[in-house]
Amino acid sequence: MNLSHIVEDAAREHGFALVGFARVRRLKEREDFYRAWLADGRAATMTYLAREPERRFDPRRLDPCYRSVVSLAYPYAAPTPPRVDWRAELRGRIAAYALGRDYHDYVLKHARAVADRLAAARPGTITRAYVDTGPVFEREWGATANLGWFGRNTMLLSRERGSYFFLAEIFTDAELAPTTKPYGEFCGTCRRCLDLCPTGALQEGYKMEPRACISYLTIEHRGAIPREQRPRLAEWIFGCDICQEVCPWNGEVASGAIENPDLVPYLPDILALDDVEFGRRFTRSAIKRAKRRGLLRNAAIVLGNTKNPEAIPVLARALNDPEPLVRAHAAWALGNIGGRVARVALERGRAGESDLDALSEINSALAGL
Numbered sequence: 001m002n003l004s005h006i007v008e009d010a011a012r013e014h015g016f017a018l019v020g021f022a023r024v025r026r027l028k029e030r031e032d033f034y035r036a037w038l039a040d041g042r043a044a045t046m047t048y049l050a051r052e053p054e055r056r057f058d059p060r061r062l063d064p065c066y067r068s069v070v071s072l073a074y075p076y077a078a079p080t081p082p083r084v085d086w087r088a089e090l091r092g093r094i095a096a097y098a099l100g101r102d103y104h105d106y107v108l109k110h111a112r113a114v115a116d117r118l119a120a121a122r123p124g125t126i127t128r129a130y131v132d133t134g135p136v137f138e139r140e141w142g143a144t145a146n147l148g149w150f151g152r153n154t155m156l157l158s159r160e161r162g163s164y165f166f167l168a169e170i171f172t173d174a175e176l177a178p179t180t181k182p183y184g185e186f187c188g189t190c191r192r193c194l195d196l197c198p199t200g201a202l203q204e205g206y207k208m209e210p211r212a213c214i215s216y217l218t219i220e221h222r223g224a225i226p227r228e229q230r231p232r233l234a235e236w237i238f239g240c241d242i243c244q245e246v247c248p249w250n251g252e253v254a255s256g257a258i259e260n261p262d263l264v265p266y267l268p269d270i271l272a273l274d275d276v277e278f279g280r281r282f283t284r285s286a287i288k289r290a291k292r293r294g295l296l297r298n299a300a301i302v303l304g305n306t307k308n309p310e311a312i313p314v315l316a317r318a319l320n321d322p323e324p325l326v327r328a329h330a331a332w333a334l335g336n337i338g339g340r341v342a343r344v345a346l347e348r349g350r351a352g353e354s355d356l357d358a359l360s361e362i363n364s365a366l367a368g369l
Contacts, residue, residue: 003121004176010117011072014110016168017161018073020145020179024066024171026058027140044211046220055135059171062135065126068176071138071145072114073158073165074107078254079241081263086235087306090314091264092299095215095239096164098286099262103166105284107131111168118174126173131166138167146183153193153243154208159186162250186249193243199232202243214240218298219290224328224357230301231336237270237298238287268314270299271330293323300326304333312341319349319362327353328361335365343369 004021011019034053043049055061059069079096086092097103108131115127130136139156143149147167148158155163194202201213210216214236217225225233244250273281278292287295300318303311311333318330331349334342343366350362 002177003118003174006121007070007114007118007170007176010114011070014113015074016072016110016114017075017165018071018147018158020071020142020147021176022069022071022141022145022178024059024069026060027137027144028057030137030140031057042210044216044220045222046210046216052135056137059136063126063128063171063173065173066171067173068171068178069141069145070114070118070170070172070176071142071147072111072168072170073142073147073156073161074103074110074168075161075165076103077260078162078164078250078257079245079263080254080257080259082259082261084264086264086302087308090267090303090306090308090311091235092237092267092270092302093235093241093264094237094262094287095241096260096263097166098238099260101284102286102288104131104133104286107166107168108133111170115170115172118170118172122174127170128172129168129170131168136169138169141169142167143183146179146181149183149185149187150206151193151247151249152187152191152206153202153247154206155244157186157247157249159249162253163244163247164250164253190248192246192248196246197243198234199229214242219294222291222294224325224361225297225301227332230329230332231305233298233301234305235264235302237265237267237302238290238295267299267303267311271296271303271314271318293325296321296323296326297329300329300333304329304336307337309337309339309341312337312339312345315342316345316349319345319353324355324358327355328358331358331361331365335368338369 008019038050059066084091111129115129119125142156148156151157157163199212201209282288315330315334319327321327346366353359
């Protein structure tokens with residue numbers, strides 16, 4: 001059995017739905033785009049994306065011995081939240097990929113197992129696996145290995161699997177025959193993802209403005225979320241699945257999905273988490289990426305978006321949170337809900353507030369009332 005077949009068999013045994021191969025080379029076709037993307041400031045606070053871009057263009061900067069790359073797609077369940085009235089029930093939404101254990105851990109474990117199978121078949125082989133863990137253009141290598149095509153939602157799309165999968169790469173010095181059958185582009189004239197993106201983050205030309213993306217704002221962005229974007233978050237407290245949910249290529253993948261109540265957590269419980277409880281609940285989850293202050297900031301915004309007066313006591317308590325960022329967004333949320341009780345809570349909060357940013361949010365909320 002040749003090495004490619006060994007890798008394919010190992011990949012299927014370890015749960016990967018798609019596998020492809022490519023020669024390691026310099027991705028010249030992405031250089032101009034990426035440099036312009038960085039120059040436009042689209043990395044925003046994700047400064048790590050600007051570090052040593054040469055390593056992203058050519059993996060041989062990581063190890064000159066690399067000859068081949070194995071691209072793998074590990075599926076996850078399509079989002080099927082219970083049919084709840086999130087405003088009435090004070091519920092938020094999280095992206096489906098974040099459910100359960102952190103994907104970095106288990107997908108990387110399976111990718112390394114596939115790499116170990118390759119090394120066992122060819123003693124002395126060099127392998128290194130990545131799952132969103134290094135300076136690697138994952139979508140680009142997935143497309144080069146013909147796993148799928150770049151969709152208008154800027155994700156890698158497969159006719160068989162849609163976009164509900166994680167990508168993994170194994171770089172190796174072994175010579176593996178490339179997957180040569182080209183993958184077409186099947187978005188056609190469909191533009192549902194562009195038209196239904198609530199913040200307008202998706203743009204013509206298969207581009208995305210990260211600074212407007214709900215996933216960026218709720219996960220990677222560390223400071224105050226711009227006021228004009230807060231209502232557009234709607235119920236999302238961690239990530240966003242809209243551009244995947246509306247994609248026709250995900251229809252069949254989602255057809256057999258089972259409702260999962262964990263997709264719509266009860267927001268008063270989230271806003272009550274202290275550092276210990278946050279760590280206990282999310283240490284092994286991808287949600288830890290947002291950190292406690294980020295997740296509670298997001299929960300406060302969504303409670304404000306509910307316009308539900310039942311959220312006022314929860315938000316009033318959040319005005320005493322140890323994190324100024326949480327207090328500031330709780331103040332905005334109270335102002336967004338409005339009413340006499342919210343005003344009283346804001347006035348009490350202002351009396352004891354010492355942080356200038358939080359105080360500004362309180363004053364702005366009161367002025368709006």
